[in-house]
Amino acid sequence: MNSPKRIPNALSIAGVDPSGGAGVLADVKTMSALGAYGCAVVAALTAQNTQGVTGISAVPAAFVAQQIDTLFADVRIDAVKIGMLGQQPVITAVAERLAHWNPPHLVVDPVMVAKSGDLLLEREAVGAMREALLPLTTLLTPNLPEAGVLLEERPVETLKEMRRVAERLRNRMAHSGHRWVMLKGGHLPGEDAIDLLHDGDRMIELTAHRLDTRNTHGTGCTLSAALAALLPQCPDVPDAARRAKAYLSEAIRHADRLDAGSGHGPVHHFHGWW
Numbered sequence: 001m002n003s004p005k006r007i008p009n010a011l012s013i014a015g016v017d018p019s020g021g022a023g024v025l026a027d028v029k030t031m032s033a034l035g036a037y038g039c040a041v042v043a044a045l046t047a048q049n050t051q052g053v054t055g056i057s058a059v060p061a062a063f064v065a066q067q068i069d070t071l072f073a074d075v076r077i078d079a080v081k082i083g084m085l086g087q088q089p090v091i092t093a094v095a096e097r098l099a100h101w102n103p104p105h106l107v108v109d110p111v112m113v114a115k116s117g118d119l120l121l122e123r124e125a126v127g128a129m130r131e132a133l134l135p136l137t138t139l140l141t142p143n144l145p146e147a148g149v150l151l152e153e154r155p156v157e158t159l160k161e162m163r164r165v166a167e168r169l170r171n172r173m174a175h176s177g178h179r180w181v182m183l184k185g186g187h188l189p190g191e192d193a194i195d196l197l198h199d200g201d202r203m204i205e206l207t208a209h210r211l212d213t214r215n216t217h218g219t220g221c222t223l224s225a226a227l228a229a230l231l232p233q234c235p236d237v238p239d240a241a242r243r244a245k246a247y248l249s250e251a252i253r254h255a256d257r258l259d260a261g262s263g264h265g266p267v268h269h270f271h272g273w274w
Contacts, residue, residue, distance in 0.1 A: 050261030
């Protein structure tokens with residue numbers, strides 16, 4: 001008799017969005033929908049709804065580190081997703097503890113700005129993200145403005161420029177092991193949203209038809225959480241990326257079924273269940 005399939009444990013290290021559309025709440029929903037057991041370390045607190053962010057409260061870096069150590073000491077973690085960290089001391093603490101525990105997969109979504117335009121990462125913390133986190137990352141998932149900040153240049157405006165940026169970002173990551181960049185092209189105009197998946201050798205285009213809805217709050221969080229849930233379950237990164245993008249597309253497609261707020265509403269994480 002075949003033994004039952006092992007359920008992966010996926011961890012989100014991110015901020016809390018009380019509206020549930022982004023951050024650790026959205027991440028755990030996504031992981032649950034995709035067959036993983038979701039865990040969360042709270043790295044920042046926000047007062048936030050679908051219209052904007054009214055306040056941010058930091059979580060002490062030492063306590064973030066304690067959450068990580070306490071969890072890893074007991075629970076097997078198969079993949080980690082990093083979202084909003086907010087401040088340089090938190091980024092440094094997270095990087096130090098993950099270097100110690102060395103999870104099999106580390107997905108980094110360099111969260112810098114909310115959908116409403118509110119700043120979620122202190123400007124002086126960007127350098128810590130480059131120096132401390134990128135060398136540990138196995139899959140980096142920036143959008144075009146975030147990629148521009150990480151490379152200290154203007155956001156790209158064409159698919160051709162995206163290819164160059166994907167290569168430059170991949171070169172910023174560690175050269176040992178299999179490292180990938182998934183550069184999200186949703187900010188470019190056009191009927192299709194094209195992402196580029198690059199490992200230093202292959203450049204894979206992932207295309208989805210652009211959907212007409214304002215309810216796209218937390219799409220970056222959802223995609224990176226989907227990747228963390230799927231990487232332990234898929235044969236390779238491209239397969240996980242395709243499945244994650246397809247899941248997000250359907251979550252966006254069904255977003256208007258929800259009635260949560262009057263701004264940029266959340267995507268429908270449980271579209272396959274409800």
